[in-house]
Amino acid sequence: MSITLHHLSKSFGGSPVVDDLSLEIGDGEFVVLLGPSGCGKTTTLRMIAGLEAASSGDILIDHRRVNDLAPQKRDVAMVFQSYALYPHMTVADNIAYPLRVRKLNREQIQKQVARTAAMLEIEALLARRPRELSGGERQRVALARAIVRDPRAFLMDEPLSNLDAKLRLQMRAELKRLQQQLATTTVYVTHDQAEAMTLGHRVAVMHKGQLQQFDKPLEIYQRPANRFVAEFVGGPGMNFFTEEVARTLLKSAEATQTDADVGIRPEHVEISRVPRDGWLPARVYVSELMGNEVFVFLEIDHQKIIARAPADFRADAETPVWISVAADKLHFFDTKTGLRI
Amino acid sequence: MPTQRDLFKADQSLAYLFIAPTLAVLFALSIYPLIYSIKISFQGNTGNATLANFARLFADRFFLAALGHTFVYAAIALTIEFLLGLAFALVLNHNLRGRNAFRALLLVPMMLPPVVVGVVWRLLLNSNFGAINGTLKGFGFNTEALTWTASPTLAMASVIIADIWQWTPFMFLILLAGLQAIPQEPYEAALIDGSSAWQTFRHVTLPLLKPAILIALLLRTMDLLRVFDHIFILTEGGPGFATETLSLYIYRTAFRFSNFGYAAAMSFVLLVITNLISAGYIRLLQTREA
Amino acid sequence: MNTFRRFGKYLIVTGALVAALAPIYWMITISFKHEIDQFAVPPKWFRFPPTLEHYAEAFLTRSFGQYLFNSLFVAVASTVFALLLGTLAAYALARFRLPYGLDRKLALWILSTRMFPAIVTAVPLFLIMRDLRLVNTKLALVIVYTGFNLPFVVWMMRGFFAEVPRDLEEAAMVDGDSRFGALWRVVLPLVLPGLAATGIFCLIVSWNEFLFALVLTQTDTAMTLPVGIAGRVTQYGIKWGAMSAASVVAIIPILAFALSVQKYLVRGLSLGAVKG
Numbered sequence: 001m002s003i004t005l006h007h008l009s010k011s012f013g014g015s016p017v018v019d020d021l022s023l024e025i026g027d028g029e030f031v032v033l034l035g036p037s038g039c040g041k042t043t044t045l046r047m048i049a050g051l052e053a054a055s056s057g058d059i060l061i062d063h064r065r066v067n068d069l070a071p072q073k074r075d076v077a078m079v080f081q082s083y084a085l086y087p088h089m090t091v092a093d094n095i096a097y098p099l100r101v102r103k104l105n106r107e108q109i110q111k112q113v114a115r116t117a118a119m120l121e122i123e124a125l126l127a128r129r130p131r132e133l134s135g136g137e138r139q140r141v142a143l144a145r146a147i148v149r150d151p152r153a154f155l156m157d158e159p160l161s162n163l164d165a166k167l168r169l170q171m172r173a174e175l176k177r178l179q180q181q182l183a184t185t186t187v188y189v190t191h192d193q194a195e196a197m198t199l200g201h202r203v204a205v206m207h208k209g210q211l212q213q214f215d216k217p218l219e220i221y222q223r224p225a226n227r228f229v230a231e232f233v234g235g236p237g238m239n240f241f242t243e244e245v246a247r248t249l250l251k252s253a254e255a256t257q258t259d260a261d262v263g264i265r266p267e268h269v270e271i272s273r274v275p276r277d278g279w280l281p282a283r284v285y286v287s288e289l290m291g292n293e294v295f296v297f298l299e300i301d302h303q304k305i306i307a308r309a310p311a312d313f314r315a316d317a318e319t320p321v322w323i324s325v326a327a328d329k330l331h332f333f334d335t336k337t338g339l340r341i
Numbered sequence: 342m343p344t345q346r347d348l349f350k351a352d353q354s355l356a357y358l359f360i361a362p363t364l365a366v367l368f369a370l371s372i373y374p375l376i377y378s379i380k381i382s383f384q385g386n387t388g389n390a391t392l393a394n395f396a397r398l399f400a401d402r403f404f405l406a407a408l409g410h411t412f413v414y415a416a417i418a419l420t421i422e423f424l425l426g427l428a429f430a431l432v433l434n435h436n437l438r439g440r441n442a443f444r445a446l447l448l449v450p451m452m453l454p455p456v457v458v459g460v461v462w463r464l465l466l467n468s469n470f471g472a473i474n475g476t477l478k479g480f481g482f483n484t485e486a487l488t489w490t491a492s493p494t495l496a497m498a499s500v501i502i503a504d505i506w507q508w509t510p511f512m513f514l515i516l517l518a519g520l521q522a523i524p525q526e527p528y529e530a531a532l533i534d535g536s537s538a539w540q541t542f543r544h545v546t547l548p549l550l551k552p553a554i555l556i557a558l559l560l561r562t563m564d565l566l567r568v569f570d571h572i573f574i575l576t577e578g579g580p581g582f583a584t585e586t587l588s589l590y591i592y593r594t595a596f597r598f599s600n601f602g603y604a605a606a607m608s609f610v611l612l613v614i615t616n617l618i619s620a621g622y623i624r625l626l627q628t629r630e631a
Numbered sequence: 632m633n634t635f636r637r638f639g640k641y642l643i644v645t646g647a648l649v650a651a652l653a654p655i656y657w658m659i660t661i662s663f664k665h666e667i668d669q670f671a672v673p674p675k676w677f678r679f680p681p682t683l684e685h686y687a688e689a690f691l692t693r694s695f696g697q698y699l700f701n702s703l704f705v706a707v708a709s710t711v712f713a714l715l716l717g718t719l720a721a722y723a724l725a726r727f728r729l730p731y732g733l734d735r736k737l738a739l740w741i742l743s744t745r746m747f748p749a750i751v752t753a754v755p756l757f758l759i760m761r762d763l764r765l766v767n768t769k770l771a772l773v774i775v776y777t778g779f780n781l782p783f784v785v786w787m788m789r790g791f792f793a794e795v796p797r798d799l800e801e802a803a804m805v806d807g808d809s810r811f812g813a814l815w816r817v818v819l820p821l822v823l824p825g826l827a828a829t830g831i832f833c834l835i836v837s838w839n840e841f842l843f844a845l846v847l848t849q850t851d852t853a854m855t856l857p858v859g860i861a862g863r864v865t866q867y868g869i870k871w872g873a874m875s876a877a878s879v880v881a882i883i884p885i886l887a888f889a890l891s892v893q894k895y896l897v898r899g900l901s902l903g904a905v906k907g
Contacts, residue, residue, distance in 0.1 A: 364737070367744050375747070375755070381755070433644065470674065506650070609751075
């Protein structure tokens, strides 16, 4: 199923929550809507599902306009952030619900439920009730309920946000494998940029209801379209410099742009404990030893930036160090519009 | 840009469909009778609209007496029920074993038909063989003067006692719920600040309990102003008319004297009084929350 | 809390319980005592020969059996109607966003009709029922009690519906169910306990009601238990025994119901108090 959003807008009376959003999602594609809370990504998802009515613009499924189509008829499955499992039914009944509502006969339902449960490895839980399950187990049941009826698209609203960090990583991998297996169109909402980068074929970054950039994850990372995307994507985010520091940097890196915000990603900042020719002096503010690398917070000309150093880098606070950046790794953004130059 | 037809307009008409029958029934059984009542209160004997019924109220000593009885009754009962209920709630705010069973049993008087409450207390307060006088006599007291239902002041006391017996649990339950909703932190802070028990009560408990108190008082006042059932059984409004409250007098006017217009006028006054008082409480509630 | 204070508290609790229950107990003993024992001085609390003569008199000789049936019929019928209409309205008010904040205004308005003193509507309703030739019928009582119970049902059920997360219904609809189907299969099962408690409370209120029954009924065909009991009073020579016996029968179902739902009743009361 292909999904197209055409100048989609939604407002609840005040300023628009979703503002003139246009997006084309191809059949079988995994698209992530990424952005901070309040950026309109969940509202967009709900409009695709039919749970909210659009204020203006079109929603097309397989090139047919569906704005007026009830959610029941859109043949999409949704995984809610809260999982929305029916508390008074067993896991088996929960999974069977979409099939029961479509009036399949009992044998068929049992077969499909069993098959889906096997796919998600939850056969042992079929007789239990949602309140007896752990967070991860409930998540799988929610997924099973979405998969069992073989819908034309999956809509997922931050499904991993209620899980602890370790489980989240695990489920992330399983979700990706599942999507590859089923090849179903998926729209996935999250505020976690790591999830977006790893799961999506393409990522749509949203901010204050407006689309910032819609591209493959790597493109977004290496060529952010504006300052917001540059700062939001990447952990830790891109460093930005004041004018003086930029000028010093630019002079030292022999770049030519002026009157723009200059950014550099932490991994492209090289640090040295000894002074080197043409490198800029800086002072260590604090080091965070992550185990596999070190985040070094530096102070240069009263400005703080972050650099990523190899795991064996050690420097106490106030230690003087020297940094260097490569000219081709600098990003320039227009100071007024924030757009990439 | 074409505007979207609201997908949920259909849902909206569904909502109205669900609500309509209830509104219709309530209109037919509350609003329409009220309008009818107001209409007949303006009718005199000549058939023209007249304020005669309302004018009569000012000179009607039975009406004024009933007004007085109602307020005295309400004021005394409310005060005692509140103080008792609050005292019980404070004392029993801590976890005692069997608290749920206790609460369940306390509900019993509240659940009885007020008519039966009248019966119960009429039996208890019978001057000759009632358990109250009988037990007092057993302890050596002279109960000749304690003719509960035959003496005006004692009769008023009787109906008030019966009310207190039935409804103090109500106060207790609401105030207890309010107390238990107060978080621990303010108390801990007061303790650390060195506050005494009385100061804590005055400056921490009472203010935080204000909403519950106001709700309890509001609900109870509404019920007290319209009291009817157990007085009807216990004293029948007597002796004489010493315990006749507004509701009882209105009933007598309408159904003993068949004077419906006048009864309607009095009902209207009762309604206005009730609304004014409840509006007053609600305003108090709102300013508290501000 | 030291043992002295705890002992004190248990003492207060016991005292309160005795004060609450002893009067009822006294009435129960009267219903089982011969007339001689009823008038005994000092009063006999525990040792007396029991008799069923008053019960026989009330229910066999006199019409209390009929009154009992009338009370039951009217209470059940009005509760069923109130639950049906009120639950639908409550669901709509809990779920749908109406323009101009209408859903909240309507809910408040519905609740306010409960604030009318009974006598205010009893007088005109009598006249209206008289015109409709419905005085002294069970139908009139059923109608009036339904209106009586509706505000309460709407108030309680709205709270219970509001506690069911919207997510569940949305999930059901995306899964393919119609709104009605979602209501029936997902929401209703979850509010069933609340519905039961509300229903029982309505039964109790209808069962206890006196003023409207007094005004709207005149003969045995429609009179309810409270009216029958009151009837024993307004004649001279009060029949204490029969009155007590009828009263005891009147309170048995209430005691049973009240104890079974006391948890919900307290919750309903405190919902009002704490949320203001």
